[in-house]
Amino acid sequence: MNTSSFIAVRYFRSKKKRNFITVLSIISMVGVAVGTIALVVVMSVFNGLEDLIRSLFASFDAELKVEPTLGKSFVASEEWLQEIEKLEGIEVLTEVIEDNALVEFNGNQLVARLKGVSPNFLDQGRFSKGYFWGDTTLGSDLRPGAILGRGVGFFLSVNLNEANSFLKVYYPKAPRSAGSIDPSQLYTTAVIEPKAFFSIEQQFDDEYVIAPLRFVSTLLNYGEKRTSLEIKVREGYSISEVQKSLKAFLGPDFLVKNADEQHAGLIRTVKLEKLFVFLTLTFILAIASFNIFFSLSMLAIEKRKDIAVLKAMGAPDALIRKIFLKQGSLIALSGAIIGLVLGLLIVLAQEQFGLVSLGISSAVVDAYPVRIVWTDLIWISITVIGITFLASWRPAWLASQVDTVKQL
Numbered sequence: 467m468n469t470s471s472f473i474a475v476r477y478f479r480s481k482k483k484r485n486f487i488t489v490l491s492i493i494s495m496v497g498v499a500v501g502t503i504a505l506v507v508v509m510s511v512f513n514g515l516e517d518l519i520r521s522l523f524a525s526f527d528a529e530l531k532v533e534p535t536l537g538k539s540f541v542a543s544e545e546w547l548q549e550i551e552k553l554e555g556i557e558v559l560t561e562v563i564e565d566n567a568l569v570e571f572n573g574n575q576l577v578a579r580l581k582g583v584s585p586n587f588l589d590q591g592r593f594s595k596g597y598f599w600g601d602t603t604l605g606s607d608l609r610p611g612a613i614l615g616r617g618v619g620f621f622l623s624v625n626l627n628e629a630n631s632f633l634k635v636y637y638p639k640a641p642r643s644a645g646s647i648d649p650s651q652l653y654t655t656a657v658i659e660p661k662a663f664f665s666i667e668q669q670f671d672d673e674y675v676i677a678p679l680r681f682v683s684t685l686l687n688y689g690e691k692r693t694s695l696e697i698k699v700r701e702g703y704s705i706s707e708v709q710k711s712l713k714a715f716l717g718p719d720f721l722v723k724n725a726d727e728q729h730a731g732l733i734r735t736v737k738l739e740k741l742f743v744f745l746t747l748t749f750i751l752a753i754a755s756f757n758i759f760f761s762l763s764m765l766a767i768e769k770r771k772d773i774a775v776l777k778a779m780g781a782p783d784a785l786i787r788k789i790f791l792k793q794g795s796l797i798a799l800s801g802a803i804i805g806l807v808l809g810l811l812i813v814l815a816q817e818q819f820g821l822v823s824l825g826i827s828s829a830v831v832d833a834y835p836v837r838i839v840w841t842d843l844i845w846i847s848i849t850v851i852g853i854t855f856l857a858s859w860r861p862a863w864l865a866s867q868v869d870t871v872k873q874l
Contacts, residue, residue: 490761490764491797493757494754494757494761495797495798495800495801497755498751498754498755498798498800498802498805498854499800499802499805499808500754501747501750501751501754501805501850502801502802502804502846502850503809504747504809505744505751505805505809505846506806506809506810506812506813507813508744509740509744509839509842509846510809510813510816510836510837510838510842511834511835511836512736512739512743513839514834514835514836515736515835516733516736516737516740517835517837518831518835519729519733519736520725520726520733522595522666522667523667523725523728523729524594524595525592525594525595525666526666526667527696527728527729528560528590528696528697528725529698529699529705529724530697530699530712530722530724531694531696531697531723532694532695532716532720532722533694533720533721533723534720534721535720535721536719539688539691539692540691540692540720542561542695543690547559547561547695550695550712553708553712554708554711555699555700555707555708555711556698556699557699557700557701558586558698559586559695559696559697560583560584560586560590560696560698561583561584561679561695562584562679562692562695563581563682563683563688563692563693564579564580564581565579565637565686566579567635567636567685568635568636568637569618569622569633569634569635569675570634570635570636571622571623571633571634572622572623574622576618576622578618578674579675580675580677580685581676581677581682582677582680582681582682582686583676583677583679584679585604585678585679587604587676588602589698590696593664595666596664596666596667597616597664597666598662598664599626599662600613600626600661600662601661602662603661604677605658605659605678607680610658610659610678610680610681611658611659611660611677612633612658612659612660612661612676613661613663613675613676613677614660614662614663614674614675614676615663615665615670615671615672615673615675616664616665616671617671617672617673618673618674618675619660619663621672626663631660632658632659632660633657633675634655634657635656635658635675635677636653636654637653637655637685639652639654639687654687656681656685658677658681705724709722744845748853751849751853752853755854755857756857758797758798758857758858759858759861762790762793762794762857762858762861762865763860763861765793765861766790766861766862766864766865766868769865770868773786773868774868784866786865786866786868787862787863787865788862789865791862794854794857794858794861794862795855797854798851798854798857799854802846802850806843806846806847820832820833821833822834
């Protein structure tokens with residue numbers, strides 16, 4: 467620090483500030499701290515919700531999913547499937563036929579999403595999250611069984627303990643004759659035994675009926691056609707690398723989606739909500755920083771004669787601006803550090819003890835999920851620094867424009 471800077475700091479410290487300026491500075495610091503706490507907590511909650519969505523969908527969706535680029539089905543020969551299974555990094559390949567169908571049980575009817583899967587479906591670690599009760603098999607070829615979403619089961623009033631109870635499944639088909647009035651020409655039907663319920667997320671619980679692939683293929687008359695392939699990646703292999711190799715093998719006629727891409731719209735919505743909440747809280751923090759502007763402006767007015775003395779002693783305008791910018795930075799930095807520390811403590815307490823509950827008795831998790839992302843903390847710090855600089859610049863410039871002749 468040069469001599470003029472040292473004299474300036476000593477001179478300002480030697481002057482007793484008025485009480486209202488001190489109080490205003492404290493209020494400014496508290497405002498910055500509260501805004502920082504809000505940013506840290508809310509960003510962590512959105513990160514936790516994003517992780518929760520991914521974990522719930524991971525219990526039902528595959529790590530990689532192969533779908534046709536055009537149309538809803540494709541022919542999957544046994545030889546072609548075997549070639550895919552030989553690709554490095556693929557552990558389990560599940561064939562899937564999925565379409566809407568009418569399901570009936572004891573007079574109750576519902577249009578459900580019928581999902582036919584090959585026997586290794588449960589080998590992919592499905593239903594690791596959420597709830598599952600009942601038989602963990604899909605029956606046999608002679609007596610196929612279905613796993614129902616909890617919402618589907620409750621709507622149809624299905625009782626798993628009821629002996630010899632079967633679901634009737636109806637699927638529409640094109641009539642042989644356009645003028646046919648025979649109802650049997652309009653749909654195919656089959657029966658299947660309910661074996662279990664699952665509960666993961668309402669979207670799945672209220673729609674899905676999982677059944678054996680052969681049962682669904684016969685009902686829908688699909689033959690070797692499939693609507694998708696679901697793939698589990700072998701442990702130790704990168705999902706992205708296996709995805710690239712699959713894309714190269716399958717070519718442009720197929721889409722290979724990872725977990726996020728299967729629900730890209732929902733993940734994008736959560737990230738957009740997080741962005742808009744961040745911008746909203748930043749705007750509130752900017753309003754709170756007006757206290758910094760007012761406190762520094764009042765300080766500049768009060769210290770006009772002192773500033774004039776410093777300028778008469780040879781202090782340049784840049785030094786005067788620097789003093790006021792440092793004063794604003796000190797207020798904001800103190801508030802930001804307090805806010806970051808308290809925000810992190812609140813997030814850690816929520817993570818460990820679940821202080822704030824979701825208030826939903828049937829939820830998979832009891833309390834709001836949270837996760838700290840260090841890049842969020844960096845952006846919060848940059849935001850606080852930027853807002854502080856903008857709030858402090860005008861008072862600092864006004865202070866540097868004090869007329870020495872008039873004040874002395």
